[in-house]
Amino acid sequence: MSRVTRFAARDPGIAARLTGFLAHLRGHGFALGIGEAETALRALEHVRVADPDMTRRALRAVCAGRAEDVGRFDALFDAFWLNAGRVRERVTPSARADKTTRSTREDATARSSATGRADSPEGEDGAGDTAAEGTGKLIASGLRNLMKKDLRDVVSPADVAQAEIVARQLGQALRDRRSRRRRAARKGAGIDFRRTIRRSLASGGEPLALARRTRPDRPVKITALADVSGSMTLYARPFLAFLSGLMRADGDTDAYLFHTRLVRITDALRDPDPLRALNRLTLLSDGFGGGSKIGEALDLFARTHARRSVDGRTVVLILSDGYDSADPELIGAALARLRKRGCRIVWLNPLKGWDGYAPVARGMAAALPHLDLFAPAGTLADLAALEPELARI
Amino acid sequence: MDEWKTLQDELAREGYVASPDLAMALHLAIALGRPLLLEGAAGVGKTEIARALAQARDTRLIRLQCYEGLDAAQAIYEWNYQKQLLSIRAAAEDGEGARAAEARIFSEEFLLERPLLAAIRQKVAPVLLIDEIDRADEEFEAYLLEVLSDFAITVPELGTIEAVTRPHVILTSNGTRDLSDALRRRCLYAHVDYPDRETELAILRARAPQVEARLGEQIVGFVQAVRKEDLEKVPGVAEMLDFAAAIAGLGVADLADDPAVLHVALATLLKTQGDRAALPPEVAARLAGKAA
Numbered sequence: 001m002s003r004v005t006r007f008a009a010r011d012p013g014i015a016a017r018l019t020g021f022l023a024h025l026r027g028h029g030f031a032l033g034i035g036e037a038e039t040a041l042r043a044l045e046h047v048r049v050a051d052p053d054m055t056r057r058a059l060r061a062v063c064a065g066r067a068e069d070v071g072r073f074d075a076l077f078d079a080f081w082l083n084a085g086r087v088r089e090r091v092t093p094s095a096r097a098d099k100t101t102r103s104t105r106e107d108a109t110a111r112s113s114a115t116g117r118a119d120s121p122e123g124e125d126g127a128g129d130t131a132a133e134g135t136g137k138l139i140a141s142g143l144r145n146l147m148k149k150d151l152r153d154v155v156s157p158a159d160v161a162q163a164e165i166v167a168r169q170l171g172q173a174l175r176d177r178r179s180r181r182r183r184a185a186r187k188g189a190g191i192d193f194r195r196t197i198r199r200s201l202a203s204g205g206e207p208l209a210l211a212r213r214t215r216p217d218r219p220v221k222i223t224a225l226a227d228v229s230g231s232m233t234l235y236a237r238p239f240l241a242f243l244s245g246l247m248r249a250d251g252d253t254d255a256y257l258f259h260t261r262l263v264r265i266t267d268a269l270r271d272p273d274p275l276r277a278l279n280r281l282t283l284l285s286d287g288f289g290g291g292s293k294i295g296e297a298l299d300l301f302a303r304t305h306a307r308r309s310v311d312g313r314t315v316v317l318i319l320s321d322g323y324d325s326a327d328p329e330l331i332g333a334a335l336a337r338l339r340k341r342g343c344r345i346v347w348l349n350p351l352k353g354w355d356g357y358a359p360v361a362r363g364m365a366a367a368l369p370h371l372d373l374f375a376p377a378g379t380l381a382d383l384a385a386l387e388p389e390l391a392r393i
Numbered sequence: 394m395d396e397w398k399t400l401q402d403e404l405a406r407e408g409y410v411a412s413p414d415l416a417m418a419l420h421l422a423i424a425l426g427r428p429l430l431l432e433g434a435a436g437v438g439k440t441e442i443a444r445a446l447a448q449a450r451d452t453r454l455i456r457l458q459c460y461e462g463l464d465a466a467q468a469i470y471e472w473n474y475q476k477q478l479l480s481i482r483a484a485a486e487d488g489e490g491a492r493a494a495e496a497r498i499f500s501e502e503f504l505l506e507r508p509l510l511a512a513i514r515q516k517v518a519p520v521l522l523i524d525e526i527d528r529a530d531e532e533f534e535a536y537l538l539e540v541l542s543d544f545a546i547t548v549p550e551l552g553t554i555e556a557v558t559r560p561h562v563i564l565t566s567n568g569t570r571d572l573s574d575a576l577r578r579r580c581l582y583a584h585v586d587y588p589d590r591e592t593e594l595a596i597l598r599a600r601a602p603q604v605e606a607r608l609g610e611q612i613v614g615f616v617q618a619v620r621k622e623d624l625e626k627v628p629g630v631a632e633m634l635d636f637a638a639a640i641a642g643l644g645v646a647d648l649a650d651d652p653a654v655l656h657v658a659l660a661t662l663l664k665t666q667g668d669r670a671a672l673p674p675e676v677a678a679r680l681a682g683k684a685a
Contacts (some may be wrong), residue, residue, distance in 0.1 A: 031574050039425060039581075046396065046424045047417070054397075054417070061418035065577035067432055071582045144403075193474040197481070197498075201491050205481030308568045 014049070015041060024080050025063055028072065032063060052082065166384045167245035220313050223244060223254040223299065223343075225262075227320035235350040236297075239319045240281070242383055244269050250324030254309050258297035264305065294320055294363055295330025302337040312342035319348045319377065322364030331363045335370035345370060348377035348386075396420055400449075408591055408599045409438070409445035418583035419446065428474055428541050428562035428578065430526075432584035434666060436469050436629015438596075439565040443522035446561065455560070457508035459529035468533065469546055470510045471502045499550035509537075511545055513556035526576075527567060534576055535658040541579055587666035588630065604641050611648040612637045612683030622680075624671060628662045634659040652678040 018040055026032050047054045056077050064070045083097050194210035224246065226239050243255045247269040257263045267332045268280035298318075310316065316338060324331065335345060348368060352375065368374065377383050397413075397420035404411045411419070415431075419442070422429035431439040447454035457468055468541040477498045486492040506514070512521040526534065540546060544556035565572060566572060588596060593613045597604060606614065617631045628636070640648070648655060656674045663669050 031578065033578065036578065041429065042425055043421050046421060048395070053413075057414050057417040058421055060414070061421050061581045061583055064582050064584075065574070065580075066582070067584045070582075120645075194472060196472055197472070197477050199483060201495055204485040204491075205478065207478075 010208075014044070018044070021059075021080050022063070024165060026074055030063060030069060031065060036062060055081075063269050097188035132174040144386065162241070162245075165245070167242055169387055170246075220315055221252045221254070221309075221311075222315050222317060223256075223306075223310060224317040224321070225256045225258060225298070227259070227292055227294065227318075229323075230259050231292070231321055231323050232319075232350070235319070235321075239348075239377070239383075256301065256305070258294070258301075262297040262300050292320070292324060294322065294324040295327055295334060298334035298338070299330055299381075302334050303339075306338055306341060306343075309345045310338065310341045314341050314343040315339075316345045317348065318345065319350075321349055321351050322361040322367065324361070324363035328362040328366045330367035332370065335367055339370055344372040346373040346375065347371045348375055348383075350377060350382075396424070401450040404442070404445045405599065407445040407448045407596050408669070409442055410588070410595045410599060411442065411445075412585075412588075412592065415443050415583050415585060415587055418581050422563075422581045425581070426559055428564055430564045430566065430572075430580035430581045430582050431585050431639060432566045432568055432582070434587065434627065434629070435567055436627070436631055437585045437587055439585050440522065441522055441630075443520050443563045446563070447520040448563075450520070452517050453515060454522060455508050455512045455515075455519050456522045457525050458524045459533070461528055461530065463529045463533055465536065467507055468509050468536075469507050471503050471505045471507060472499070477503055477587065490502075501551070504548070504551070510546055512556065512560040512562075513540075513546065513554070513558075515560070516556055519559040522560045523548045523562065523564045525567060526564045527572060531573065534573055538573075538575055538579060551602055555645070568685055586629075587620060590614070593633065594603060596630060597634070601637050601641065604637050605646075608640070608646065608648065609637070611681070612640060615648055615681050616662065618680045618684060619672065622672060622676075624663070624668045625665050626663070626668060628664075632662050632664075648681040648684060649678070652681075655681055 019037055022037050022040065040059055043058045043062050044055065047058045049055055059077065060073045064073050078243050099163065181292055190213045192211040192213040195213075196207050196209075199209055199211065200207040206355070224243055226243060228240075243253075243265075246253045247255060247266070253266070255265050255269055257265050271280060322331075338345065349364065373389060375386055375389055377386065397417045400420045400423075401413070401416035404416065416437070418429055421427075431442070432497070433439055444454055445455070451633055480498050480503070481494060482604050484497070489497075508521070512519055516615060521538070525620060527535075544559055545553050547553045547581045564576075587593075588611055590613060591617070594609060597613060598606075601609075613633070616628060616636065620627050635650050636658060643658060645651065645658075652674050655677055659672065659677060
């Protein structure tokens with residue numbers, strides 16, 4: 001903590017410097033508004049500002065909103081206040097200049113935000129390289145394809161629009177089924193006392209008509225895992241478009257990619273700007289088109305993300321051809337583990353549509369006993385045709 | 394300027410060992426009057442801090458346990474229907490007009506307070522613990538936002554009830570679903586992790602002073618090693634304390650002494666069949682040997 005940022009002589013004061021810091025965080029994907037800036041300033045009144053540790057803790061409590069933010073905050077804090085990160089430009093924004101500081105950094109920072117690296121080098125291709133580094137540790141891979149494919153070639157916004165329609169229908173199919181079952185089990189439950197009492201006033205306290213109430217239907221949640229390994233390249237396109245559509249149609253959907261690694265793409269897909277969403281997706285999916293380790297990816301998913309997000313009302317959609325470069329036993333074990341959480345598992349295999357296909361790939365054979373539905377899906381049309389099937393499970 | 398340290402000490406006197414990060418976040422939440430959102434795995438002591446804070450500040454702890462389907466009637470207020478019914482009957486016999494009866498049965502007297510309403514009507518600002526907010530539905534989250542920003546509750550029949558004092562609000566979440574950005578932005582945030590060795594030792598000393606220092610170190614070392622194993626339910630701090638109590642209660646002086654007793658005491662740490670199977674006596678004995 002010996003290095004201290006020196007500010008210019010005409011430094012505009014702490015409020016402006018703090019605004020600059022918040023803009024710096026915002027550029028790295030933190031959701032911060034004017035309200036947070038005010039809170040942060042007020043928070044600093046309650047701590048010894050000259051003590052970097054204390055200031056760091058105070059600002060972290062205000063600015064970080066989720067666990068990932070907490071992890072990234074320290075590096076961003078160092079980079080801004082302690083000159084520990086790159087020194088690309090002297091950051092002494094005035095209140096007036098805030099807008100320009102943002103726009104000069106926006107481009108570079110928005111790209112690195114997807115990787116969670118604070119101090120990424122800023123070369124033209126630098127962002128891509130750090131992306132590989134920043135997320136590449138989930139699963140060690142022997143077969144990672146370092147030739148990056150640009151997903152913009154794979155998914156176009158028009159595809160997304162079309163996929164959204166299909167996705168909405170499928171979502172509806174799953175939901176409808178759910179509500180039917182609930183209604184049947186719920187017959188005659190729950191009296192709305194409030195309304196009944198109010199009505200009974202008219203009849204001198206005699207509750208002649210009972211007002212009833214029911215609990216609202218709870219939609220099912222879809223969690224999708226897409227295999228984007230080499231053997232799946234052809235089919236990944238419609239499925240990714242489908243996922244984008246699904247995300248837009250329903251806020252509860254969760255999505256992951258896997259090849260030799262497992263990557264959560266929910267946040268990237270939910271970006272309000274579809275083009276930027278695809279950009280972020282590209283950054284996340286380096287290794288796209290390489291080998292696949294289905295078992296490891298599913299196992300990791302079952303152990304980590306699934307613990308949080310998968311419950312009895314979740315449908316897990318897996319798109320994969322079942323060709324695995326690792327131990328197929330793992331697939332069965334991972335799916336069994338996943339099943340324990342009470343979810344339903346749907347495996348969509350593009351190869352199943354082929355004449356004379358039998359699930360002989362060892363991975364597929366290991367997975368079969370744990371599936372609620374095993375269906376073909378290679379194109380958007382196939383996915384649309386799934387609607388009645390999904391409604392049945 | 395060092396109030397957060399004072400707060401940390403206050404909490405320590407109530408047997409809660411808070412990390413500097415957590416103490417600072419809590420201090421700021423109180424100083425700025427903002428809710429504090431705590432996230433972290435189950436069993437790291439998120440709920441406990443509210444209890445400790447209430448005791449330290451000598452105020453009431455009002456707890457709202459969230460669950461799926463939680464609605465306004467259970468979270469905010471409800472009318473006392475039985476009483477209303479009786480009152481209407483009585484009114485009819487006394488010949489009271491319907492309008493007068495209506496005004497009477499929708500008054501304070503017939504209102505049942507639920508946690509949120511109770512929290513804003515205390516004379517001394519209470520600690521309001523909204524536990525496992527991620528289990529409640531989004532609709533409830535939206536309503537909660539409204540209450541947390543205005544600290545006023547509107548009952549259609551009565552009008553708006555303004556807060557007498559602003560409660561210190563602590564929300565906890567296990568992360569079973571993503572919370573809305575709006576809620577996150579209203580709150581200060583702290584992520585609570587499993588305590589490190591030193592912190593956990595301090596917790597053990599504070600909560601179970603009867604455990605000897607050397608045995609305590611073994612217990613904490615053992616539990617920290619167990620957490621690294623591949624388990625379905627990772628034991629939290631409460632489990633560690635139960636385990637320590639069990640070990641002390643069984644009269645064990647050294648963890649590595651008796652594998653059989655250790656295995657029995659594991660019932661307090663491992664709560665599923667699968668986890669019991671994952672940690673057979675030999676493995677447990679090995680971990681205990683390392684910790685000793």
